[in-house]
Amino acid sequence: xxxxxxxxxxxxxxxxxxxxxxxxxxxxxxxxxxxxxxxxxxxxxxxxxxxxxxxxxxxxxxxxxxxxxxxxxxxxxxxxxxxxxxxxxxxxxxxxxxxxxxxxxxxxxxxxxxxxxxxxxxxxxxxxxxxxxxxxxxxxxxxxxxxxxxxxxxxxxxxxxxxxxxxxxxxxxxxxxxxxxxxxxxxxxxxxxxxxxxxxxxxxxxxxxxxxxxxxxxxxxxxxxxxxxxxxxxxxxx
Amino acid sequence: xxxxxxxxxxxxxxxxxxxxxxxxxxxxxxxxxxxxxxxxxxxxxxxxxxxxxxxxxxxxxxxxxxxxxxxxxxxxxxxxxxxxxxxxxxxxxxxxxxxxxxxxxxxxxxxxxxxxxxxxxxxxxxxxxxxxxxxxxxxxxxxxxxxxxxxxxxxxxxxxxxxxxxxxxxxxxxxxxxxxxxxxxxxxxxxxxxxxxxxxxxxxxxxxxxxxxxxxxxxxxxxxxxxxxxxxxxxxxx
Numbered sequence: 001x002x003x004x005x006x007x008x009x010x011x012x013x014x015x016x017x018x019x020x021x022x023x024x025x026x027x028x029x030x031x032x033x034x035x036x037x038x039x040x041x042x043x044x045x046x047x048x049x050x051x052x053x054x055x056x057x058x059x060x061x062x063x064x065x066x067x068x069x070x071x072x073x074x075x076x077x078x079x080x081x082x083x084x085x086x087x088x089x090x091x092x093x094x095x096x097x098x099x100x101x102x103x104x105x106x107x108x109x110x111x112x113x114x115x116x117x118x119x120x121x122x123x124x125x126x127x128x129x130x131x132x133x134x135x136x137x138x139x140x141x142x143x144x145x146x147x148x149x150x151x152x153x154x155x156x157x158x159x160x161x162x163x164x165x166x167x168x169x170x171x172x173x174x175x176x177x178x179x180x181x182x183x184x185x186x187x188x189x190x191x192x193x194x195x196x197x198x199x200x201x202x203x204x205x206x207x208x209x210x211x212x213x214x215x216x217x218x219x220x221x222x223x224x225x226x227x228x229x230x231x232x233x234x235x236x237x238x
Numbered sequence: 239x240x241x242x243x244x245x246x247x248x249x250x251x252x253x254x255x256x257x258x259x260x261x262x263x264x265x266x267x268x269x270x271x272x273x274x275x276x277x278x279x280x281x282x283x284x285x286x287x288x289x290x291x292x293x294x295x296x297x298x299x300x301x302x303x304x305x306x307x308x309x310x311x312x313x314x315x316x317x318x319x320x321x322x323x324x325x326x327x328x329x330x331x332x333x334x335x336x337x338x339x340x341x342x343x344x345x346x347x348x349x350x351x352x353x354x355x356x357x358x359x360x361x362x363x364x365x366x367x368x369x370x371x372x373x374x375x376x377x378x379x380x381x382x383x384x385x386x387x388x389x390x391x392x393x394x395x396x397x398x399x400x401x402x403x404x405x406x407x408x409x410x411x412x413x414x415x416x417x418x419x420x421x422x423x424x425x426x427x428x429x430x431x432x433x434x435x436x437x438x439x440x441x442x443x444x445x446x447x448x449x450x451x452x453x454x455x456x457x458x459x460x461x462x463x464x465x466x467x468x469x470x471x472x473x474x475x476x
Contacts, residue, residue: 002245002246002437002444003243003244003245003437004242004243004244004245004433004436004437005241005242005243005244006241006242006243006244006433007240007241007242008240080474081474081475083474088474090388095388096387096388105422145422145424148386148387148425149334149386149387149473149474149475150328150333150334150467150468150473150475150476151395151425151428151466151467151468152404152405152423152425152465152466152467152468152472153404153405153423153424153425153426153428153465153466154422154423154424154425155424155425155428155429155432156429157389166390166391167390167391170439184343184383184392185390185391185392186383186391186392186393186435187386187389187390187391187392187393188391188436190389190391190393190432191393191394191432191433191435191436192436194393194428194429194432194433195242195244195429195432195433195436197424197429198242198426198429198430198433198449198452198453199240199241199242201240201408201453206240211436214436215436215439227390227391228389228390228391229388229389229390230388230389230390234390235387235388236318236319236321236326236387237319237387237388237475238388
């Protein structure tokens with residue numbers, strides 16, 4: 001029977017520019033109680049610590065809560081909606097989200113964190129590092145917190161991945177009654193990011209979680225950019 | 239340390255009209271290997287079996303793959319987009335999804351399954367039944383598979399819940415650096431539905447999964463209708 005285990009890694013220190021995330025994650029996993037990484041694990045890393053390690057912090061006026069708004073315009077290739085201070089825009093990566101993914105929470109006062117330049121690449125780098133540091137073949141997902149249309153509340157989604165599929169294509173797989181299925185492309189990488197968020201919380205200082213037990217057929221080369229980002233041409237809401 | 243376990247329940251038979259879902263779920267959980275339900279579990283039930291038990295099947299022409307399209311129009315209160323055969327519309331419940339949530343997969347040929355009339359109520363009924371049948375105080379989520387704007391692939395989300403929060407409000411909770419957080423309302427009920435989908439697949443005949451270990455403070459009265467459905471007035475994309 002398929003059984004997943006999802007747990008956070010404790011003891012990750014405050015991340016600074018140039019930090020060796022793979023080493024830090026490997027150490028935290030090894031130090032924890034029954035959290036040592038194993039082949040097939042999916043390691044979910046929040047965007048914020050990736051952005052910090054990759055020096056994506058930009059100084060802003062610490063006394064002006066809207067001082068990052070010019071950055072939002074700069075990081076956007078298309079503005080979809082504005083309401084009050086909220087901007088919904090498309091980033092250079094093709095993500096559509098609030099404020100171009102820039103935010104101030106869990107960042108030192110006076111700085112704003114931009115999204116990683118290429119979070120698939122960030123995920124690959126952490127994955128390679130974990131193979132070298134911990135001798136394990138894991139997948140890595142970089143997650144961020146996005147709002148959705150039509151539904152209240154935010155959820156975590158993937159902005160980058162390595163070693164795990166973005167989308168699993170069940171087109172043509174017979175359904176449980178043996179009939180031909182209609183198109184069903186499941187965004188498993190986003191569901192993995194959502195599952196990880198359940199053990200992270202937003203203010204508990206758990207920026208890395210492990211999802212253990214996913215279907216091994218999903219553990220292939222994957223990319224959020226190539227598989228998840230929908231092109232404006234195929235999009236009905238842009 | 240927070241640790242979740244997510245597992246599917248095997249042995250759920252084909253569901254027919256009037257089926258006692260709580261009894262069937264309790265029996266399947268008790269029969270499984272280490273799957274007996276416990277207080278605090280969140281039981282995630284896919285919409286399809288709820289619709290079947292609640293007699294939400296409608297006969298359609300078995301030889302016409304588009305025969306359910308008039309139903310889509312009937313079940314919609316607002317059409318947002320059309321492209322080819324695809325209709326994105328708002329249902330009477332306030333959900334915005336493809337084809338008013340009606341589909342033909344995993345339904346006997348010649349029938350289409352409509353959404354439950356009130357999936358929060360469906361969840362409450364299953365929850366009450368599980369308390370009587372298995373003597374456990376669990377939460378219940380009714381899940382369905384929706385597409386998203388801007389991102390490819392579908393994910394499971396909640397269309398009803400009972401005994402668990404839809405949204406957990408972290409407004410004002412200090413972030414990890416001790417600063418006042420900005421608004422963060424996390425749609426934990428949708429993240430729970432997504433996590434459950436990871437062990438269900440789409441064609442493996444696992445229509446019920448259990449998410450064990452969620453934050454006990456989330457286990458309160460909850461409602462997808464009241465907490466998750468965004469009113470058109472507050473929506474930037476309708």
